[in-house]
Amino acid sequence: MMFGRGKIKTGEYVFISQKYDRFNRLIIGRINATNNPRIHVQGFYVIPTGLINKVLSGQGEGKLKEVLSNPDPNNCIFMLIDTVETGTFNEEVDENTSKIAWINEERYHVLDGWVKENLPEMFANVLRARTQEDRAQARAILLEKMNSLYERDLKDHLYAVARSTKIL
Numbered sequence: 663m664m665f666g667r668g669k670i671k672t673g674e675y676v677f678i679s680q681k682y683d684r685f686n687r688l689i690i691g692r693i694n695a696t697n698n699p700r701i702h703v704q705g706f707y708v709i710p711t712g713l714i715n716k717v718l719s720g721q722g723e724g725k726l727k728e729v730l731s732n733p734d735p736n737n738c739i740f741m742l743i744d745t746v747e748t749g750t751f752n753e754e755v756d757e758n759t760s761k762i763a764w765i766n767e768e769r770y771h772v773l774d775g776w777v778k779e780n781l782p783e784m785f786a787n788v789l790r791a792r793t794q795e796d797r798a799q800a801r802a803i804l805l806e807k808m809n810s811l812y813e814r815d816l817k818d819h820l821y822a823v824a825r826s827t828k829i830l
Contacts, residue, residue, distance in 0.1 A: 675770040679761040699757040712744025743785040775816035
């Protein structure tokens, strides 16, 4: 089931929400081939383990539960500011059973940067710190990482998320 803009073509970037166990996993990548209704995608997957655990424990109600059951390129950040399981993805996806959305190259690189730079774990360390001292230390590590990034779109996005989560 496509959402976003029309027919997706080889070479384009996609954001996929796919049923995985009781929840959804994200697949973010580039289309290598199409064979209706299947597309071959090369990229990475994200299983939002932190958010899943929060929802299963009863702490993640409302918006968080909605994001987990209906992720899209605009709300997926809630999945990426907590612990995640990630890995390489190089498989076919069925358009009839997965939600597929076109994303631009910049959005792809921002999401890819979140995973490659280990930002979900760093945010989780700050947000889940048990003491002020632990929080200050985790925040300092995150700020150091933020200041060391060169990719402008990723850095801008990261600062916006850090402000909205009251880390900055």
